[in-house]
Amino acid sequence: MPRKHNPNLPRGYGHSQSYSRPSTQPIYARSSDRIDPRPLSRRILAWIPKLILAGVVLVAFSLYPESRLETSRDFGEVWGIQKHHLSNSISEEIIANEFPSIVTINSDQSNFDAIVHYNIKPDLNSFIDDTIARYGPDYAAVVVLQPHTGRILAMSSFVKDNSLNHNLAVHSGFPAASLFKIVTAAAAIDTGVARPGSIYQYNGKNSSLYKSNVLRHKTNKWTRNTSLSKAFALSINTVFGRIGVYDVGAETLQTYADVFGFNRPVPVDFSIESSKTGFHSGDEWSIAEAASGYTLDTTISPVHAAMLASVIANDGVLVEPSLIDFAVDTSGPLLYKSEPDSARVFDKKTSDELRVLMRATVKKGSAKKHFRTFFRGPYVNLDVGGKTGSLTGHNPKGKTEWFVGYGDSGKDKVAIAAVVVNKEKWYIKPARLARFVLEEYFKHEATQG
Structure with missing residues (x-):
């Protein structure tokens, strides 16, 4: 269970500058042409404070580096602290499910201690920890992040028998299962080969995946029609297997997997193993398995999984997740402030249509029974969408x-x-x-409703 830290620190407030309108009076003479009516002695005395001030400024520049005076410069330039320095300092402990408040920074310039303040909301994190412990599954992890800021607000990991000293929230060995249907759907919609209302034929059970139904489809009296939205909501494997093979194709599917962050370092401020895909472009069955999520070769971590939903919730823009808010020197000065990068993964229209699919999952699909009464109470106006997935794994x-x-x-x-x-x-x-987590997070807005 993460340690609780007060995320608040008094911060300076910017001062707005007021500008006076330029004078409309004409200037008839240059300042050098004007005559100062004061006696010479008074004019000399008037210059003394100005000369003293100039001397102080010169001394300041000679005694202090320019970087200390240039407060608008990047913190990394001033103090030599970059994101990778903090990542190197905290990653091992984060993986071990520890959240150190004081770390030793090994920068290019020197080594020193720093106090780290996290984006974790202690009350929310404790609620999740307590809820999981109350039900007692064998293993569980939850990650909550804010899509438009990238802030990781909760990171909970639970192991029932304490057999693993490992933070499951950053563990990338979980099978992605049907979560990968998000990637397949995004590729189909973003390239224009499908819409939420596109109709597909399929044979077989929703949860099954057979070569004959995917690669040798035959329309018969048992053939059913379904929309992309319904196939996503009910997680129909055959439909997504056929979309992957015949509509999207291996190359495009791999491209969108990479865009969503598979097979590359996850862009967070601590080290985490990459999520993997393992399908072969020349093997149609391998493509079908990957596109439907019916494979153990595609793996993902909960942190990365939260990123998938974050991109869709944020209109197609990925803001890099950040666990650290800021870090200060033990004597007080600010050393580091998180400023996550962002990038557009796909356009807003694609994210709008993906949200249509995800809403169908909680209202009509595989998550319906868990949200059955959710929209009748104080959360009636809350927009919720999701994707379920299940597969027996080994890690x-x-x-x-x-x-x-x-x-x-x-x-x-x-x-x-x-x-x-x-x-x-x-x-x-x-x-x-x-x-439960969504209810807890939005409960204040619901009661104020």
Whole structure:
């Protein structure tokens, strides 16, 4: 359980400058042409304070480096502290599920201690920890982040038997399962080959995936029609397998996987293993397995999974997740302030249509029963969408179940990833856990409603 830290620090406030209108009076003479009527002795005395001030400024510039006087410069330039310095200092402890308040910074210039302030909201994080512990699954992790700022607001990890001294929120060995349908849907919509209302034919059960139904489809009396929105909401594997093979294709699917952050370092301010895809471009069945999420070769961490929902909730823009808010020297000066980069992954129209699919999941699809009464109470106006996924994995061993989604009140929004792994019987579904977290996060807005 993460240690609680007060995220608040008094901060300076910018002072707005007021500008007077230029004088409309004509200037008839240059200042050098004007005659000072004061006696010479008084004019000399008037210059003495100005000369003293000039001397002080010269001494200041000679005694202090320019970087100390140039307060508008980047903190990294001034103090030599960059994101990677902090990452190197905290990553091992974060992976071990420890959140150190004081770390030793090994910069290019010197080594010194710093006090780290995190973006974690202690009350929210404690609520999640307590909720998971109350139900007691074998393994679980939850990550909550703010899409428009990238702030990681909660990072919870739970191991029932304490067999792992590892932060599961950063563990990238979980099978991505049907979460990868988000990537497939984004590729199809963004390239214009599909819309939420596009109709597809398929045979077989929603949860099954057979070569004959994907690669050798035949229309018969058992063939069913479904829309992309419904196929996403119900997680129909055959439909997404066929979309991956015949509509999107291996090259485009890999491109969008890379754009979503697979097969590359996750852009956070601490070290985390990369999420992986493992399909082969020349193997149609491998493509179908990946596109539908019916493979153990595609893996993901909860932090990265929350990023997927974050991009969609933020109109197609990824703001790099940040665990650290700022760091100060033990004597007080500010050493580092998080300023995450952002990049557009796809346009707003694509994110709008992906949210249509995700809303269908919680209102009509695989997460419906967990949100059945959610929209009848104080959260009736909350926009919620998500994607479920499940697959038996080996790291950790057990049935892995996911819910990845977002909540948007119009005033604030969050992205959430919840994963639960159970060896034999289940204790709580991740969609239900995510609902509890959304209710807790937005409860103040709901009561003020």
